[in-house]
Amino acid sequence: MPSPAEPDPRPLTGEPLAVDLLNTRWIDAAGRHDLLDSLEGTALWLNTPPVREALGGISVPAGHDTRERLHQARAALDEAVADPAHPSPAAVTAVNDVLAHGRLRQVLRPDGPGTVAEVDAPAWLPAWAATADFLRLLADRPDRIRACGNPQCVLHFYDVSKNGTRRWCSMSGCGNRAKAQRHYARRHQV
Numbered sequence: 548m549p550s551p552a553e554p555d556p557r558p559l560t561g562e563p564l565a566v567d568l569l570n571t572r573w574i575d576a577a578g579r580h581d582l583l584d585s586l587e588g589t590a591l592w593l594n595t596p597p598v599r600e601a602l603g604g605i606s607v608p609a610g611h612d613t614r615e616r617l618h619q620a621r622a623a624l625d626e627a628v629a630d631p632a633h634p635s636p637a638a639v640t641a642v643n644d645v646l647a648h649g650r651l652r653q654v655l656r657p658d659g660p661g662t663v664a665e666v667d668a669p670a671w672l673p674a675w676a677a678t679a680d681f682l683r684l685l686a687d688r689p690d691r692i693r694a695c696g697n698p699q700c701v702l703h704f705y706d707v708s709k710n711g712t713r714r715w716c717s718m719s720g721c722g723n724r725a726k727a728q729r730h731y732a733r734r735h736q737v
């Protein structure tokens with residue numbers, strides 16, 4: 548099992564939990580990668596700061612069950628992210644199937660009101676939390692949940708820029724490539 552200090556190999560991190568789950572897959576010069584292909588990769592993802600924070604310090608075993616449920620949640624988010632503001636009936640069903648495995652219970656704490664996530668089994672917690680996070684983004688700015696503008700790229704992002712004009716997973720990656728391609732096209736125009 549990797550230590551928490553093991554570096555995250557993904558090109559894009561720091562997105563909200565729902566988008567971060569989608570971004571467990573990426574394509575680079577070496578080909579396609581999927582962090583959830585292995586239990587080691589799953590453990591690594593569960594140990595990343597945004598996931599740990601979302602799980603509220605609860606440690607979830609990175610076993611087959613957890614990984615399987617994460618695959619299910621990611622597939623549901625795949626359907627939903629195709630058109631976040633107008634999800635297909637299949638997307639609605641897939642997302643609700645995951646959400647049905649958990650709920651938020653309201654509690655009063657010494658420092659004020661709070662909520663506690665309750666899931667059918669610990670293995671559901673990361674998948675349920677990521678799917679619930681998608682609803683939070685939908686309620687906030689559904690138009691800001693986007694796929695990278697590079698059709699060869701499978702990454703997604705939540706655009707928090709002021710003008711909402713972000714198009715690329717990263718300016719240094721896909722953004723730069725697009726700029727170079729535009730430049731090449733201009734130079735080779737007849």
Ligand SMILES: [Zn+2]
Pocket residue numbers: 695696697700701702715716717720721
């Ligand atoms: Zn990209």
